[in-house]
Amino acid sequence: MSRQVSICVIGSGYVGLVAAVCFAEVGHKVICVDNNEAKVNMLQQGIAPIYEEHLPEMLARHLNKGVTFTTDLGPAIEACEAVFIAVGTPQGSSGSADLSYVEAVVSEIARYVTSYKVLVEKSTVPVYTNEWVSRCMHRHGVEPELFDVVSNPEFLREGTAIEDFLHPDRIVVGANNDRSAQLLRDIYAPLTEGTYYTQPEALPGMCSPANPAKLLVTSAQSAEIIKHSSNAFLALKISFINAVANLAESVDADIEDIATGMGLDSRIGTRFLRAGIGYGGSCFPKDVAAFYWVAQQQGIDFQILDEVRKINAHQQEIFFNKVRAALWTLRGKKLAALGLAFKADTDDIRDSPAIDIIRKLIDAGVSITAYDPAAIEKTKAVLPPSDSMQYAEDPYSAAEGADAVIILTEWKEFGKLDLHRLNHALKFPIIIDGRNLYKPAFMQEQGFTYVSVGRPAVYSAQQGKPRKIVLS
Ligand SMILES: NC(=O)c1ccc[n+]([C@@H]2O[C@H](COP(=O)([O-])OP(=O)(O)OC[C@H]3O[C@@H](n4cnc5c(N)ncnc54)[C@H](O)[C@@H]3O)[C@@H](O)[C@H]2O)c1
Structure with a gap:
């Protein structure tokens, strides 16, 4: 009772x-x-x-x-x-x-x-x-x-x-x-x-x-370790699938099919096997670092945790390079950024990979117009409106006259966009999707050049497929 x-x-x-x-x-x-x-x-x-x-x-x-x-x-x-x-x-x-x-x-x-x-x-x-x-x-x-x-x-x-x-x-x-x-x-x-x-x-x-x-x-010690090791393990799963995604992309395989095929094994499970721009938020980055530190203090070489962190950091660089490769040069370009929160369904932007990527793009001379269903107010406190950082009330006004759209947070509504409207708003029909919200073949049918994570890019008829992308 x-x-x-x-x-x-x-x-x-x-x-x-x-x-x-x-x-x-x-x-x-x-x-x-x-x-x-x-x-x-x-x-x-x-x-x-x-x-x-x-x-x-x-x-x-x-x-x-x-x-x-x-x-x-x-x-x-x-x-x-x-x-x-x-x-x-x-x-x-x-x-x-x-x-x-x-x-x-x-x-x-x-x-x-x-x-x-x-x-x-x-x-x-x-x-x-x-x-x-x-x-x-x-x-x-x-x-x-x-x-x-x-x-x-x-x-x-x-x-x-x-x-x-x-x-x-x-x-x-x-x-x-x-x-x-x-x-x-x-x-x-x-x-x-x-x-x-x-x-x-x-x-x-x-x-x-x-x-x-x-x-x-x-015991109290075991409970403390259960929390740290659970978060570290989930972060490891994300970094693992991101590493596989990079391999998949280089051999024209599809990470979504690979993750489904792996996840159907009940010993593995489908959750936390989503390739993307890396984990963020107020927990995983700091908990992986803290757990690694605890192990070091005990003289234990928990190197795998440092690899998890490195793969995660690298994932953002890879995405940044994808944006650069899709646009050729960055200075003076205008991008619509969809998503600011570190993940969907929250307004939390602490350690958000979306914010880190936006900062890097702004440093490279890009101007951003961002939309997020919940996190705009919190983002304004760290990225106040300026010539290079604007905020929009919906995805379509963010895309108005932009050179491309980048998708940074997996909000459900970003997977159900009115693509016709989006295409009309954009200067060029280019989407660089860090969350794999669409199927590449479908996006090509809709007339987009579509670059995602761990899958071959597809090119609109207007853009054409480059013979080889060489990063300048
Ligand atoms: N956010 C998550 O999803 C999540 C999930 C599981 C565990 N955790 C852990 O829970 C803890 C809290 O996380 P959070 O995201 O809720 O943090 P938070 O920053 O959102 O909230 C912490 C609150 O504590 C208050 N505070 C700080 N010092 C205080 C004091 N001396 N007296 C009274 N209030 C004080 C702050 O004003 C703030 O409101 C962290 O250890 C975090 O790792 C977080």
Whole structure:
């Protein structure tokens, strides 16, 4: 039987906010604390500061009932049994995770602990962070019997974060004693016992009363490593298919057929076998680097992780060269860029390969007109409108008078463009697609020169096939 737990979530970013509203959704009492006053003000008014499906409805449903938002940590700590730490752990200068936000939060928490609390690492952290959190609490004078530290890594994907949280593949709890593990079991009981899925308003998804969420209890160290190694493995899968794509392209094979053929093997699976311009976002790049760093610290040569990173960086250069090869020279050219977010269905542009490629093209003298369904506002903060960077309200106005279109993010709507309209808007019918959203033969029929990843380029009748492309 599930019971209501009082929870404090620190950090109201992509992970903390989703966790806070989802814990309220399954019946807990949540106080979400952030030190960003502007964000808290928005949340108190029911405005979601990030673009995420289902988030606005969930926020509206639970605001000031199951979940409240505040900048005031003390009362939140006093009122709760579990404190989820969901602040950022960005990449530090050596590649290691910068844990200064975590340390700052733990030192703050320590000031308010007067009864037993479980501190939960929700942020992605390197192995042994649980030890450091404990040590930090001791240093700040908190008696050992007043707290435990548990690792509960988060596996949600931006874009499907709410559904992933409520219908997880697995919940991992890394606890070094039964008392703290039991509290986490209680928190997730509505999902693991399946009672949440019986509710009429429950968000539909892959879990059900007959197939509830699975919870795995491990040691804290193992849980910390599960998160880092899962992300590193997914990044490896992407870099692997990108390396195969480069080989496929050089022998006129088709990476989409190859990925389908590989993915039908149930041991491999089709997911994360999409060739493109490389992975980005706020997790994979920093987590691969941090995991590599952790291994190095232990004297382990985890060279494959460095290769994963190198292949990923190279993939952007390859795309840049494709654009150059398709246009001959770059200075003074005008390009329509479709996509700014690091992936579809999010407004997150942190470490977005689209932004990196756009910057490189601007440096080479190209002027860009960009369109993205959700990420324009966030991009304006890092690439303000200028002569070389403009923003459009739709793909067709972005393409107006452009020398070519480049597709940088796999938004569904970019795979369903009105190609006739696009062709008319463009100066030349050229599309360089970094996400393989169309079939080359079809694009040729539509009159386009179409360059994609890991597949032979096709040429419009007007452009003709070059005898050989020599990069100048
Ligand atoms: N974004 C993802 O898809 C994802 C998925 C799984 C795990 N993670 C991990 O979760 C963690 C958080 O990621 P995110 O994307 O939600 O980060 P984020 O930057 O979106 O959010 C972090 C929040 O913490 C707040 N914060 C920082 N210091 C604080 C303090 N002292 N007190 C109160 N609030 C404070 C910030 O204001 C911000 O709102 C990271 O470790 C990340 O690697 C992220």
